[in-house]
Amino acid sequence: MNIVVCVKQVIDTEAVIELDGEGAVSLEGQTLVIDPYSEFAVERAVQITEEQGGTVTLVCLGDAGCASALRHGLAMGASEAVLLEDDGWLARDAAEVAAALAEAIRPLGADLIMGGWKSGDTAAAQVMGRVATLLDLPLANMATSCEVVDGGIRVLCEVDDGVEASDLPLPAVVAAQQGLAEPRYPSVRDVMGARRKKIDTRPAAVPDGSGVVVLSRELKPARTGGRIVEGAPAEAVAETVRLLAEEAKVL
Template sequence: MDVVVCVKQVPDTEQPIRVRPDGGGVEEQGLNWILNYYDEHAVEEALRVREKHGGTVTVVCVGPARATEALRTALAMGADEAVHVQDPALDGADHLGVARVLAETIRQLRYDLVLCGRLATDDNASVVGPALAEYLGLPQATAISRLDISDGVAAVEREVEGGVEVLQVPLPAVFTVERTINEPRYPTLPGIMKAKRKEIRTLGLRDLGLEPGQVGAEAARVRYSRFDPPPRREAGRVVTPDSPEEGARLIAQFLQETAKVL
């Protein structure tokens, strides 16, 4: 079972994120770049599939030079190979453009299964996974919390409103994973050392037979025009009541008179 995992490098959102004064983006200085949280779960799931069924795990990333570090992290977890697509013509590409690039990259690889994270924690879009499935012409399931493979068919579960769907999906297919699917392993020291020596294959659009006009800024159907800090919530009041009864009375009064939900 050969598995391809799509990964993205994102800023650690546990740290402060500030909008540039011109509203044109976020301040990149001082950001700590990491492998997207959900992609760690996708890499972990791929490693578990390999452990159970044999095969290989290849991680693929579309991003600038610094994104190589995200691929190194995935290699240190245990992935076999890494492919990094970088091209200046991809500045300003939208998610559909990125998905198209990933699809052309994956077409050049051997795969029975493609995994992505449910979303990337920088832009939260959740667009690339299903769009990639479309470009590859494969069945899909998004935000899966369980994956079992036998006889070329995947049994997957996904959370929906008020329930859990159980689906049977013939492989090859594209799945995006929810965080509950597994607990990712930490890279080991030997794993990190080994990952440093591994060669990461770098490709540009030309290698994929793509023109900038097909996937770059020119092709984008949406573009970010500005970024703003979130609206500040009006400061409320914080009280330390003399008794639990008083605290309860204050809240009930608030629910009735201010929020009007009683």
């Protein structure tokens, strides 16, 4: 089975975000990692090829520094990697990213296309759906399970108040949610082996013009301290309700 996985590089999700003088997210001193949702997709793709045979090709839109995310995926067991080089990738909107990815994926003859249902930085949750639309393929979104069954795939996807089970023909697009697979920790040998693998670097086919332009950003305000309501349980509950209604105005 030929599986293509869309990968993104993001700032470590545990990092404290800062803005530069122009209001953009500062990357200075930050640890850049493979996006967690991309990582779920890579792991399940590798597992499927271990079960069924085949190859896993990673595709990433980014600059030269994004090679580290691809090498992490190669260390996890992916076979090949393609870097769609674009120095302006951080300013691209979802439509531009999806168009560039779809253009690169189209000639690869993928049986299955995977990626994260959203990214850990912007959380826009649009790219994989747009890729599926551009390639005219069925989409399983927020997938928590993906199995190859009778030449197709059986997926479980999170929906409001439940889980949706679907059987999709191949080729198809699967957008990974947390729980799809537990990413492995590559061994030192795997990491060293990934460094020797060639990354196919090519210019990104990004369409002209952007549909979305970010005008400004601002950090969330610092959290203020809470309030402890003293007294007997009945009195404390009554006072809490009063505060919620009169001060917080949420009741």
